[in-house]
Amino acid sequence: MTLTLRCFAVVLMAAWSHPGHAAPVLNASGFGPFTIGMPLASANGHLHTKIVPTPERLRANPVCDYVPVRDFPGVAFVFIDGRLARIDVARRGYRSMDGVAVGDRQDGAMSRLKDARRESLDHVPGGFTLVREKGAQTNALAYQFYGGSVKRMIAGDKRVIRYAEGCE
Numbered sequence: 001m002t003l004t005l006r007c008f009a010v011v012l013m014a015a016w017s018h019p020g021h022a023a024p025v026l027n028a029s030g031f032g033p034f035t036i037g038m039p040l041a042s043a044n045g046h047l048h049t050k051i052v053p054t055p056e057r058l059r060a061n062p063v064c065d066y067v068p069v070r071d072f073p074g075v076a077f078v079f080i081d082g083r084l085a086r087i088d089v090a091r092r093g094y095r096s097m098d099g100v101a102v103g104d105r106q107d108g109a110m111s112r113l114k115d116a117r118r119e120s121l122d123h124v125p126g127g128f129t130l131v132r133e134k135g136a137q138t139n140a141l142a143y144q145f146y147g148g149s150v151k152r153m154i155a156g157d158k159r160v161i162r163y164a165e166g167c168e
Contacts, residue, residue, distance in 0.1 A: 024072075026155050027097040028132070028139040031075070031087045036139050036156050038084050047071050053079070064167035074102070078160060078167060086156035086163070096153050098132070100143060104150045113143065121146065133158060 024032025033046045044050045049070040056062045065079045074091020077084055089096075092103045100109045113130045121127035127146030133139075142161045144152040154161045 023094045025095055025097055026087065026089055026141070026153055028134075028137065028141040028155055030084075031072075031089075031094075031155065034077070034084060034087065036084055036087075040079055040082050040084070043077065043084055051077065053082075059167065061167045066167050078156070078163075080157075080160065080167075084156075086154060086160040089153040090151065094153075096141060096143075096155075098141070100150060100153065102150050102153060106145050106148050106150070109143065109145070109150050116143070127151075131161070 024034070029036055030038075034043055040051060040053065047069070051067050051069065054065050054067065059065055063081050064085075067077055067079070069075045069077055072094070074089060074093065076088040076090070078086035078088070089102060092101060095101045098112045100112055110130070113132060116130035116132045119129045119131055121129050121144055124144075124146045127144060130143045130145070132141045138158060139156060140158045140161055142154040143150055144154070
């Protein structure tokens with residue numbers, strides 16, 4: 001790779017992690033440079049405000065850590081055994097690969113997610129989740145709806161996106 005291409009790649013990665021630049025897009029495998037399965041140290045390499053793991057004694061589950069990402073307000077990462085397993089987006093300003101965002105009206109979002117499977121959202125009366133997954137892939141993208149709009153978008157390992165909140 002030439003020096004010019006390397007410089008361009010560095011600038012592009014820096015732009016993803018700077019507030020005020022185009023927001024990363026959420027997909028089943030990640031969020032911008034953050035990919036499901038990457039270690040915490042690699043994720044921190046893309047952040048200005050580093051993630052500090054929660055002490056195990058303070059976690060609901062000792063191998064699972066739910067942490068807000070200060071560089072991206074409204075975004076949280078779930079690390080299991082030190083690897084990124086789930087990405088939660090609960091604030092406007094970020095879009096999924098389907099063009100859906102938190103705050104979108106239910107009807108409009110659902111029209112973009114026609115191939116998604118509907119599941120109940122047990123901890124929210126009247127709420128439901130639409131899950132998009134492809135065959136044998138281990139990751140999926142989920143959209144939580146209640147009150148007539150998208151409230152949360154979740155990407156990651158199929159087993160972990162079904163946790164009600166973070167690590168539970």
